[in-house]
Amino acid sequence: MLSLLCSPLCPLPRASRAMSAVSLLVSPGRCLFDDPLRLRVRGLPAGQDVSLLTALTDEAGELFTSVGRYRADGGGELDVSRSPALEGGSYTGVEPEGPLWSLEPRTPLRRLLKKDVRSPLQLRFSLHRGPPTGALLAEAAQERSFLGEAVSRELLRAGRVRGSLFLPPGPGPFPGVIEVQGTGGGLLDYKASLLANRGFATLALAYYKYEDLPKEMKEFHLEYFEEAVNYMLQHPQVKGPGIGLLGHSKGGDLVISMASFLKGITATAVVNGSVANVGAALHYKDHTLPPIGIDPKRLKHPEPGVGDIRDVIHNPLEEPHRKSLIPIGKADCKFLFIVGGDDRNWKSDIYAQIASQLLVEEGKEKPEIVFYPKAGHYIEPPYFPLCKASFHKLVNLPVVWGGEPKAHALAQVDSWQRIQNFFHKHLNGKNVLKNKL
Incomplete structure (x- = not known):
């Protein structure tokens, strides 16, 4: 090290x-x-x-x-x-x-x-x-x-849970966070390691295309994610009574679903996520959220062989697509939405506003929404270079991700600090949440 x-x-x-x-x-x-x-x-x-x-x-x-x-x-x-x-x-x-x-x-x-x-x-x-x-x-x-001095990393195989657990140096306990990545699959834990350097006990949670987990994005069961939450809540180095969630892209709608259905969630940070379930059916007990559909006719081609998919997903407020809408109004935690105004993957700006509307309709507190007009989809930790375009596994073609390099870089620096401040502020509550179903 x-x-x-x-x-x-x-x-x-x-x-x-x-x-x-x-x-x-x-x-x-x-x-x-x-x-x-x-x-x-x-x-x-x-x-x-x-x-x-x-x-x-x-x-x-x-x-x-x-x-x-x-x-x-x-x-x-x-x-x-x-x-x-x-x-x-x-x-x-x-x-x-x-x-x-x-x-x-x-x-x-x-x-x-x-x-x-x-x-x-x-x-x-x-x-x-x-x-x-x-x-x-x-x-x-x-x-x-990415792994600071005296930060520990453990490849986790606890029950069904697979991932990397990072613990900061010192006696602890520490605020606990589960970090969920997007559609690439496997185990990516660079964000979790960087958070651990800043004082968080962080679990980078794999959920498909890794070891004995599902090989493809067809359907997921929220009970798997619930097991990961319970593991963190019971860990002696994790400061309770609740934990935080951080999700980007597909990881964003997954952490919204976790906060909506599971207990023990105190604070949820969503980076360019969707308020509708995307890509694979999501099951929890007797409830199923189908993946929201797309309209291929809305695909644009800003340059040959490269797509712009911002408009292809159906409106989750319109029937019959509303059945894919995550019931975020059931959540009792605090929310932070990090939004890139030039996100070309989907309409994360509109999804954040829908999430706010649904929470208010249920008498819940409005989420904090931080909007960066010229930031794109991949809002990473500071100093990662802007990814202008790359291959998208769900649509099976290269797509543009949006963002202007300097503005996007400034958004990464600012949002990374805001995410840390958000978790530091809210992971010391005393209310243990109950199951919603």
Whole structure:
């Protein structure tokens, strides 16, 4: 496990005499992925134009790169947190984290994922005289980890429950959160690990295409998710009496369903989720929510071979599609909805408003809705680059996800902090919820 303690400024050894006059300093040399980035350059001629190249290779070997164009000040220095990036690069203006959030894949339709949180990702920085093809002046690197010092990770096989359980360092108990991902399947636990670094006992819950779980998205049983909730409620390191839920995309409608039918839920955060059940039938006891249907005629093609599916799902307030509507009015927990105004996957903005309406109709408190007008569907933890388009397993074609890179990046930073504040605020209640059915 990486120690996050290091020298505050960690340049790589300079590779040649030609590079010896210039220092590229990245701070810190090792950090968590959602920590801010600080880069400084010393030893340049006054007013020198340079290019800062950033590169990251993911676990699948895909290369992500960005370019920043800068001009040294009168002292031959530049500080990415204060010096404006010039036109002609991946970002402009004062953008301390611009080298990170503006990364783009070499291969189209690729999304940056972290599947093994036990190993860090390495950023490589190189500084070039003039254009990106100019002479190499200096190099540096930074390790960005997902599993902080003394945070424990346990692959969980408890009864039927499968996932990863992360516990922060210290005696505990800690606020407990179950995190549910979208339609990709398998076990993705990078969000859960980052939350654990911030003081939460977090379970990344797999629910299909993993070990002995269902192989396909055909039907799910809420009793499985209930078993995971009960596991967390009974864990000695989880602070009760209730837990939190975090879900994105398909995980969003799943956590809304959990909050609507199950006991022990105190706070639910939904990131670009649907208020209707999507993709697979959901059963709980004698109740079934069928998946809401789609109209393929509403599919648009903004470019050849790539779809825009925002409008294909039927309106869940209209018959006969209302039978797929999740009875969120039965929930007694607090809700936070994180909404990307340019979500091209579906109408998450409208779904959040429907959820608010249904809660108020049942005499419940309005949810907190945070709206980011130019953010897309994949609102991730801070500094993940925007995924513009990739393959969608449910519709079996590449689709656009929406979002403008800078606005989307700002939404990720803000929403990540809001999610943590939301859980810290509400996971200390004293009411244990009852089953609704």
